[in-house]
Amino acid sequence: MLKIVPVPAFTDNYIWLVHDPDSGETAVVDPGEAAPVLAEIERRGWTVGQVWNTHWHPDHTGGNLALKEATGCTISGPASPRIPGNDRELSEGDAVRIGAHVGRIVEVPGHTLDHIAIIFDDERIAFVGDTLFAMGCGRLFEGTPEQMYASLEKLASLPADTRLYCAHEYTLSNARFAAAAEPDNKDIAVRLDQVRALRDEGRITLPTTVALERATNPFVRASDAERFASLRARKDSFG
Numbered sequence: 001m002l003k004i005v006p007v008p009a010f011t012d013n014y015i016w017l018v019h020d021p022d023s024g025e026t027a028v029v030d031p032g033e034a035a036p037v038l039a040e041i042e043r044r045g046w047t048v049g050q051v052w053n054t055h056w057h058p059d060h061t062g063g064n065l066a067l068k069e070a071t072g073c074t075i076s077g078p079a080s081p082r083i084p085g086n087d088r089e090l091s092e093g094d095a096v097r098i099g100a101h102v103g104r105i106v107e108v109p110g111h112t113l114d115h116i117a118i119i120f121d122d123e124r125i126a127f128v129g130d131t132l133f134a135m136g137c138g139r140l141f142e143g144t145p146e147q148m149y150a151s152l153e154k155l156a157s158l159p160a161d162t163r164l165y166c167a168h169e170y171t172l173s174n175a176r177f178a179a180a181a182e183p184d185n186k187d188i189a190v191r192l193d194q195v196r197a198l199r200d201e202g203r204i205t206l207p208t209t210v211a212l213e214r215a216t217n218p219f220v221r222a223s224d225a226e227r228f229a230s231l232r233a234r235k236d237s238f239g
């Protein structure tokens, strides 16, 4: 069983540590900064062997070089010249490995054009970066609504019990928007209350699951790319 640990960074990022107790290996997903990762690793007595990046944005890759320097780890990420220290370019169908566990690479463009997700099918775990958020999705900085809609469909078609590890704590703001977008959706109303209670206590709302997102994420639930595009535009200007 992989152990997944969140490392909060900046104001609302999560850097995910992936630890395999059998091999003793640890990978780091999207280290926007190195210092909090190194502190957590030291606290746990772990050793960083790999960095996996989902996309080039600096709040996901800014710690790459410092981590490599401190630990000698290898860096894998999508083929983008803007990913610092990238040793291995990942594209659809490639794999990353930690101990005996294999993560499959799926391309999910939209937030950026280079964006990938890493899916551990056997473990029902997916690292989805800034593509899908709990009850929301990433902004379209580079891709088209059609691309993003297709990317969300890919993730939402994973088995229902797949746990999704997103890279930001945006759930409360997303839940408020979801409740406005689907005022009659009881699952959204219930989840909004749960998320509000968690955040009042300063607690993390992740990971989410495919089943939860199918029930409460208006972007996943959009019937087509056109409806998705209008929702995304509404969310961009939502308070």
Ligand SMILES: [Zn+2]
Binding pocket: 055, 057, 111, 130
């Ligand atoms: Zn991003």
